[in-house]
Amino acid sequence: MNRPKIVVLGAGYGGLMTVTRLQKQLGNNDADIVLVNKNDYHYETTWLHEASAGTLHHDRVRYDISNVINPGKVNFIQKTVTKIEPEAKKVILEDEELSYDYLVVALGAAPETFGIQGLDKYAFSIVNVNAARQIREHIEYQFATYKVEGEKDPERLTIVVGGAGFTGIEFLGELGNRIPELCKEYDIDQKLVKIICVEAAPSALPGFDPELVQYAMANLQKKGVEFRIGTAIKEATPEGIIVAKGEDETEEIKAQTVVWAAGVRGNPIIEESGFENMRGRVKVDPYLRAPGYEDIFIIGDCALIINEEINRPFPPTAQISMQQGELLASNLAKLISGNSDLQSFSFDNKGTVCSLGDDDAIGVVFGKKVTGTKASFMKKMIDNRALLMIGGVPLTMKKGKFNVFK
Template identity: 60%
Template sequence: MQKPNIVVLGAGYGGMMTTVNLQKKLNTHDANITLVNKHDYHYQTTWLHENAAGTLHHDRTRIQIKDVLDFSRVNFVQDSVVSIDPKQKKVKLEDGELDYDYLVVGLGFESATFGIKGLEEHAFMINNINSARLIRDHIEYNFAQYNNYKEDRPELLTIIVGGAGFTGIEFVAELANRVPELCQEYDVDPSKVRVINVEAGPTALAGFDPELVEYAMNRLEEKGVEFRLGTMIKECSPEGILVEKDDEQETIKSNNVIWAAGVRGNSIVEESGFEVNRGRVPVRDDLRTPDYDDVFVVGDCAVLFNKETERPYPPTAQIATQMGSTVATNIKLLMNGAKELESFTPDLKGTVASLGHTDAIGVVFDDKKLFGRSASIMKKVIDNRYLMQLGGPALVLKKGKLDMYH
């Protein structure tokens, strides 16, 4: 009998954990396992804001896939997925085509711009290693330019971050730490630099513990971050952004606009004809698509509803990682002819957001609030735990955040 082809698309949290678990659960004579990814590295999306601010080098964030997977058990294909044809069970790549018996879609997220004019063209976004590195270099270049003009050009030193969700807050926190270093390096007076966080809603981190939100905002304001709450970004242009608050419009000039105000599933999924909700497939409990028994979706390309609240679970690395483990189990069950598959229920351990290298806020184990150094240590423990799951102690030693107390 021919071995089934299992194809995993995307080496993000969901795709990597699916493949690592398949590699453990299946023998080489059971199936052909193929992982397709744009690059030969996996990256920790949860550290990209640090790469974008320049507080952590991107080489710490990327992990060579060959260092984690056994290439004698997994075929790795470095290529870009163009489209999926679930009826023909084929995946079109930029440089070829793959047939599958079981497919796992883990192509991750992209920024949602909600049709706001000019964002795609003029704003930067924290989406992957390349876009994060570009933000770091662009900001640094503007600092380098500043003293080379006769006239004052404050827009070079004005950094606007759209959105005060977790990404926006974590990013401005890194910027607040990076700006003093940049000022020193490029002979810039710190009082000339502005970091402005624009949020449409009435508060930062909507829905999070209000006491912790206040702590975070106070800490960031002390470091010079300006919050513009209840302020909607309406347009972006080469000059900056147009915002609206209480029916009043204002233009804020800036040469550094970073849009961190929402995500959606990779548009390849929608363009391939899968049923989607904000670009994300409303998966069944066993993580298969509503229409195809041989297609699983993991991570930010999937949306799963919490039955108690009837609201979608947020797209997080925590959930993507857990989905990878369930999908590997379910593929093995399907291969063994099982009729019933495992249902996925996220095991939510909490949420911790970093506020720079030594500060953070979080709620863990249902209702335990953490802030400051203890939250920061917890955040690093979470990051190291993921590396342990992915590649064991060697990967923790190589890429982990071991400098907990500095």
């Protein structure tokens, strides 16, 4: 058995794209492909805000990994990665070690709290399926409890969203649709509910076209969202958050629900394994290799690639992760067939659409601005495209979003 062994860590967009392409491009005896993932399912990170708000059931945002891998070609191990040892060419799992000839690190992101005290303890983060359903249940429990209590506590009906970036805005859009449903479910007057978005930057959705940002904010405000832009969170407490007010002053915003959606970083395993990194992200070479290693590829949220046009890193997205996975699979197939003429990665930005709930969105697609139902339709097509690329038509039919004619 001297077939090369490819170990892929993580079954997110990047990891699954790599594996599903590899199993198509390689024959049965070309290589041993091993996929390692903590859960036996893949989840759509870009849909988690819906599961968190409760507008889409969490079973709709995940599918079994077994649905998309070919067990004749890929050996799936459901375990947690604890460390990578690049010099020893080993991956340490919870109770097992794996050797590899080629390693693909696609371990995804972790929330970045920028050292703000209390956020890790008192705020929720939309990081995975478990967290999403806890947020959903937490909000529901607050509404249920508000209704029971003799002395009413308005903070139970106050939701603070930290961050008006992509995730924050998309989550607010879902909340805007969900709150009327919750008020009906728990017999609560909707006027009592407060949704406050706190953003430290001078604008919501930095990097987006200002006209689109204005559209998004106006529509979210109509749905009851209050924006506190240019306002930094200083601390999270059991009662809510403390924000900066002017130069030296602070203000307390009381809320039983605080969701931190203002930033992600690379997986901590990157740091623990000794790779040179910035906030858990490794500046990879044009072939997506970790500096200094010919046999380690890093893709997705743990990879850092500079957008030369603006001299800043590309933001971590599903789109870039999948493109990386696609290229990497093709390069790995070449390497295994003895062809070392690898192709370098360049990001082909097809556009970005930011959802504002089930029925509204903003975006730039193929260079054109779109809003409203048209943008919302394109967003659903983008969501379906990820399913199509990884799982083909059957998976898309099963898990796709086809409620597009609203």
